[in-house]
Amino acid sequence: MYKIMIIEDDAKLREQMSQILSSYGYQIVAVQDFHKVEERFQESKPDLIVLDINLPYYDGNYYCRIFRRHSKVPIVITSARNSDLSQIMSIELGADDYxxxxxxxxxxxxxxxxMIRRTYGDYAQDTLSIRNEVDYKLVxxxxxxxEKSFKIATNNMVIELSKNEFKLMKVFITKANEVLTREELLENLWDQSDFVDDxxxxxxxxxLRSKLSELGYDDCIKTKRGVGYVFDI
Structure with missing residues (x-):
């Protein structure tokens, strides 16, 4: 049974989320004492976190940053803030979805x-079995x-990628110089592009472009306006 930690200060919404996710068989840890969010996280060791932004004492982005220091647990942000800047900030701090x-x-x-299925379920297990069979690198x-460490390297430098950055990079390398639509890339990241913010x-x-630039590969991910991207290398 997967354990989901809900960090939401609206009691009614928190209860609704708890009931909904419980009906899917998840074990719920619902935070109610917002003085002890970090302690509950350390104690419960959740498999996924549902995290609100507007919280008492410290906001959700603060906790997102704190959690990422200790864990790669999937974090799904839920917030009334609908601006691009708010979503970008949360993802930059380590959130997996918004x-x-x-x-x-x-x-x-x-x-x-x-998110649970990709991280712990069939897809993750398939990937794990492949990794166990052969430790290979895409070049x-x-x-x-x-593929084992989620790192990208040149002869002189190594940079660690996030899970989503790794997935994108893998697609770009395996389909180098091919035009990839945004829909294809979304499907590789989230399986169902219909439910993802573009x-x-x-x-x-x-x-990903920023990290490639650090490695000395500037402008190798080119935008094809109205279509998608091409990894030109």
Whole structure:
């Protein structure tokens, strides 16, 4: 049974989330004492966190940053803040997804179930078995992508990628010089592009471009306006 930690100060919404996710068989840890959020996180060791932004004492972005110092647990932000800047900030701090309130129940449960499935379920298990069979690296134009460590390297430098950055980089390397639509990239990241904010892809592309630039590969992810991207290397 997967354990989900809900950090939401609206008691009614917190209870609704708890009931909905419990009906899917998840074990729920609902934070009510916001003086002890970090302590509850350390004690409960959740498999996924649902995190609000507007919280007492410290906001959700603060906790997102704190959690990322200790864990790679999936973090799904739920917030009434619908600006691009707010979503970009949360993802930059380590969130895996961002759902704008108010949201349909179906959207919420689909995203949570998909995140659990990708991280711990069939897809994750398939990937794990492949990694156990062979420790190989994908190579393109002097770049080496390590599937075990999520690191990308040149002869002189190594940079660690986030889970989503790694997924994007893997697609770009395996389909170098091919035009990839935004829909194809979204499907590789979240399996169902219908339930993903297009802005989230843009944020991850921007972060990946920045890391490639650090390695000396400037402007190798080119935008094809109205279509998508091409990894030109």
């Amino acid at each position: 759902i704008v309130k108010p949201f349909p129940v179906e959207l919420f449960t689909t995203k949570i179930n998909a 393109a134009g002097g770049l080496r992508l390590d 802005n989230t892809l843009t944020v991850n592309i921007t972060r």
